[in-house]
Amino acid sequence: MYKHILLASDGSENAVRAAKEAVKIASCTPDSIIEVVYVVDFDKAKSDVLHSNSSIALEIERRKKNSKVLQFLNEANVKYKTSILIGNPGPEIVKFANEHQVDLVVIGSRGLNSLQEMILGSVSHKVMKRVNCPALIVK
Amino acid sequence: MQSLKQQWFGNIRGDILSGIVVALALIPEAIAFSIIAGVDPMVGLYASFTIAVLIAFVGGRPGMISAATGAMALVMVPLVREYGIEYLFAATILTGIIQIIFGTLKIAKLMKFIPNAVMIGFVNSLAILIFMAQVPHFLGISNMTYVFVAITLILVYTLPRFIKVIPAPLIAIVALTAIAIFSGIELRTIGDLGNITQTLPSFIIPDVPFTFETLKIIFPFSLSLAIVGLVESLLTSRIVDDMTATESNKNQEARGQGIANFVNGFFGGMAGCAMIGQSVINVKSGGRGRLSTLVAGLFLMFLILVLGDLVVKIPMPVLVGIMIMVCIGTFDWSSFKYIVKAPRTDAIVMLVTVIIVVWTHDLSKGVIAGVVLSAIFFVVKISTVKIVQEDNRFIVHGQLFFASSDGFINYFKNKNIDAKQIQIDFSNSRIWDDSGVASLIKVEEMLEDRGISVVVLELDTSSKKIISKLQGMSSSN
Numbered sequence: 001m002y003k004h005i006l007l008a009s010d011g012s013e014n015a016v017r018a019a020k021e022a023v024k025i026a027s028c029t030p031d032s033i034i035e036v037v038y039v040v041d042f043d044k045a046k047s048d049v050l051h052s053n054s055s056i057a058l059e060i061e062r063r064k065k066n067s068k069v070l071q072f073l074n075e076a077n078v079k080y081k082t083s084i085l086i087g088n089p090g091p092e093i094v095k096f097a098n099e100h101q102v103d104l105v106v107i108g109s110r111g112l113n114s115l116q117e118m119i120l121g122s123v124s125h126k127v128m129k130r131v132n133c134p135a136l137i138v139k
Numbered sequence: 140m141q142s143l144k145q146q147w148f149g150n151i152r153g154d155i156l157s158g159i160v161v162a163l164a165l166i167p168e169a170i171a172f173s174i175i176a177g178v179d180p181m182v183g184l185y186a187s188f189t190i191a192v193l194i195a196f197v198g199g200r201p202g203m204i205s206a207a208t209g210a211m212a213l214v215m216v217p218l219v220r221e222y223g224i225e226y227l228f229a230a231t232i233l234t235g236i237i238q239i240i241f242g243t244l245k246i247a248k249l250m251k252f253i254p255n256a257v258m259i260g261f262v263n264s265l266a267i268l269i270f271m272a273q274v275p276h277f278l279g280i281s282n283m284t285y286v287f288v289a290i291t292l293i294l295v296y297t298l299p300r301f302i303k304v305i306p307a308p309l310i311a312i313v314a315l316t317a318i319a320i321f322s323g324i325e326l327r328t329i330g331d332l333g334n335i336t337q338t339l340p341s342f343i344i345p346d347v348p349f350t351f352e353t354l355k356i357i358f359p360f361s362l363s364l365a366i367v368g369l370v371e372s373l374l375t376s377r378i379v380d381d382m383t384a385t386e387s388n389k390n391q392e393a394r395g396q397g398i399a400n401f402v403n404g405f406f407g408g409m410a411g412c413a414m415i416g417q418s419v420i421n422v423k424s425g426g427r428g429r430l431s432t433l434v435a436g437l438f439l440m441f442l443i444l445v446l447g448d449l450v451v452k453i454p455m456p457v458l459v460g461i462m463i464m465v466c467i468g469t470f471d472w473s474s475f476k477y478i479v480k481a482p483r484t485d486a487i488v489m490l491v492t493v494i495i496v497v498w499t500h501d502l503s504k505g506v507i508a509g510v511v512l513s514a515i516f517f518v519v520k521i522s523t524v525k526i527v528q529e530d531n532r533f534i535v536h537g538q539l540f541f542a543s544s545d546g547f548i549n550y551f552k553n554k555n556i557d558a559k560q561i562q563i564d565f566s567n568s569r570i571w572d573d574s575g576v577a578s579l580i581k582v583e584e585m586l587e588d589r590g591i592s593v594v595v596l597e598l599d600t601s602s603k604k605i606i607s608k609l610q611g612m613s614s615s616n
Contacts, residue, residue, distance in 0.1 A: 042423050045382045046415060047473050049374070050259050054251075055381065086382055 001029045006102040007036045007080075008093045008127065011065040014108030018138040019069050022106040023076040025136075034073065034080040037096055038066045039089040059084065090126035097131045105135040141385065146201040150427040154202075157426030158434025161204055161417055163309045165191075165439050166450065168417070169207045170329055171462045175272045176212040176409055177219045178227065179333040180450075183207035184443055185340040186231075186408030191436025193399040194413075199391030200376040201429045202383060204417040205399065206436075209269045209465075210367050210502050211410045217500075218360045226357055228345035231410040233354075233361035234368065235401025241369060242394030250373045250389070256485040257509035258374055259471050260492025262415070264505055266470035267497055273459045273466075276327075283324050284456045287315060291460025306420070308461045312453055319454045329458065330451030337447040339440065340406040363503040365397075368412035370506055372396050375413035382422045416468050484516040518542060524568065526550050532596075534564040540571035544578035551582045556591055566597035575602075576609045 007022045009015040019034075026032040040048070040062060052058035062084050063070070073080045085092045097105050107124045128135045141149065165187055173183030187206035194205040219227050277288050291311050298307035319326050329335075347353050376387050392413075400410050421431055443450065471477075478486045488509050496505030522542030527534045539547055563582075570576055583593045598606070 042382055042419070046378050046419065047471060049378045049381050050262065050471055051255055051473065051477070053255060055377075058381065086384060 001032075002026070002104040003029055003032045004100070004102045004104075005032060005034045006093070006097050006100070006105045007034050007069070008089075008105065008107040008123075009036055009038050009066055009069045010089070010108070010123075011038065011068060012108065013068070014138070015066075015069050016072055018106050018108040018136075019072050019076075021136060021138050023073070023078050025104065025106070026078050027076075032079070034078055035096075035100065035102060036066070036069060036073070036080055036082040037093055038062070038082065038084050039092045040084060040086045041089060042087060045086065090123045090130075093123070093127050094130045097127075097133060101133075103133055105131050105133060107135065107137055109137050109139050141201070145428075147429050150425070151430060153425035154428045154430035155434050157421050157424035158431040159438050160306055160424040161421045161426070161431070161435040162438035162442060164306050164420055165204075165206055165417060165435060166442060167308060167312065167453070167458055167461045168209075168414075168465065169439075170450070170453075171273075171458050171465075172207045172209050172212040173409070174276075174329075174332055174458075175209060175269070176215050176227075178224055178409060180329060181334065181336055182224070182227075182407060182409050183212075184335075184439070185406060186403050186411045188436050188440040188443075189340060189403040189406050189408050190399045190411045191432050191439070193402055194395055195429045195433035195436065197391075197395035197398045198429070198432070199388035199393075199395055200379055200413075201385075201387070202418070202421060202427045202431055203372075203376055203379045203387075203392075203413050204421050204432055204435055205372065205396065205411060205413045206417065207409055207411045208368075208371065208414050209272075210265050210371050211364055211412055213265075213268050213272070214363045214367055214501055214503065215360060215409060218357070222356060225346040226353070227409055228343070228404045228407065229347045229353065230357040230360045230364065231400055231404030231408065232345070233357055233404075234364040234410045235397045235399070235404060237361055237365035238369060238397030238400060239394055240397075241365060242390050242392075242397055245390050246369065246393055250370070253370065253506065253510055254485070254488065254513045256481070256488035256513060257492050257506055258370075259474055259477065260489040260496070260509055261370060261374070261502060261506060262469055262471050263474055263489075264493040264496035265502060266466040267493070268500060269462060269469065270466040271497075273462050276455050277459045280327065281325065283326060287319070287326060287454055287456035288460045288463070291315060291457045292463060295461065295464045308464070311461070312457055315457045316449070316453050319457075320452060326454040326456060328451060328455060329453050332455070335443065335447040335451050337444050339444070340408065342405055343407055345404065363501055364400075364410045366503040366506065368396055368400070368410065369393055370502070371415070372413035375415045375418050378415060379418050379422060382419070383427060416465060484513070484520070488513045488516065522546070524550075531556075531558045531560065532562045532564055534566070535568035537568060538571055539568055539575035539578065541574035544574045547578045548581055548585075551585060556586070556589070558591065560592045560594065561586070562594045562596050564596045565599070565602065569599055570602035570605055572605065573609055576606050579606075 002025055005022050005026055022034050026034050048058055107127055109124050124137045169183040169187040170180040173180045190205045215227055277284050294311040295307045298310055373389055376392055380387050491512055492505045492509035495508045496502050521538050524537035524543045524547050586593050
């Protein structure tokens, strides 16, 4: 069934909810793997670099922001891999999903900032429209 | 690191498009920074052209945009005011020489010692100073000036939601310049503050006396410019590294900045460096390679040659509005949270950096003061040893060396100890030098005089080595 599942995460509670569904689906198929993709927005780069001592420290800092989801996956005892990408969240997730030919994309319906969503449109909607595989949007 | 071919031609389409976007965004900034420095707009435009084109070849960070910048313009204000533009060209050439030397001496490594707090102070004070430089151009001139500044700001912040391909500042400039021309509203224009000549830059030798006196005048400015340029360039290259998930050669970048400024001074340009804002725009617009920087420089010059007549008609309030946007983008808004949450000393270093820059109008002085202050804080922090007593066991926390040895001795001097034997535990400490060893010997002697024997526990290998080197120094046994 779905062996290679992309879980798009922004580190929020919504992402944890999405992770729960991803785990449910992954546990149906032996040898399935969840690919956790965390996208750092371009606009954060300046502030992130200013507030970190080195690129290694920055990477750890960013991993920490995704820790809720990773902690959940650790406890759920599923196989997963993480990638931190930098760019525009929507297009980056789509590109990653299409390049890695994942079987399914799982994404939370709302990110951290509802004002942003109003202005920029929702990331999940963009992803669903452009990705080449089935997508599951978790409410 | 990518191959040179990859750095140039790995992303041709994206680089050409983003280069054009950057050229359009660069023109108002180059003009505004010239006005800040007190020189003709052409000086900033020539600098932006020359630096961008050269850095495309000699820089160490593909995809980074270098040109005339506000940080550099601010440093050169007094030089231009008191000695004139020819001294600025000479200072620019000398800045290049200093930066080439810094680059050859691998100074980029030293940049690691500039703490975050100083870097945050750097961008914040830069934003504040650029904003302050705009104030005389809109405050108390006319009501129409306020209206145009406001409309510009509204346009540059709302347009990007609807139009993504064309940079919003460009749309604001074109639309508002057209309105100003056709409605005949009285507004100051760029033409009122300087000339735009539609010619390519040509080779000049700065018209200054080649004497020691001249060197004495320009050297302090050149040194400041060299430092400011390298700080901003290396910070920008770290940001571009992060955004593109690639690495760059920091020493090559430092040398490249030097070469670009050296040549730039001979072609009538003002000293420049990498630009955070423009580099971010470049990467966001799809620019990744050296080609994007080259296209930005060439297209900028092309636009000036073709549209120079129109550029002088741009109303000053529109340019001011765009520069206010640049300030808002430059300022690190998470600083307010930082002041509250960061360690007290870091917050103080950041604030001191800002205050000194705003006071002196010289970013290099702020950086130096910030680095010195944080070094002092660091020494104070590591030069305090804390000793925790658990029964007859005294656990040392911290580093034992020349600066902390007094504190270590004083603790035992003032301590009432009843026991016949005590243990000093070094599991959380380390002895760094002969002062550290001496202070331990001193404490042992002092306590033995009081009839207390001392057992030293848990010394690590390197501390033991230092002690054994200095053994036999104790005055009695």
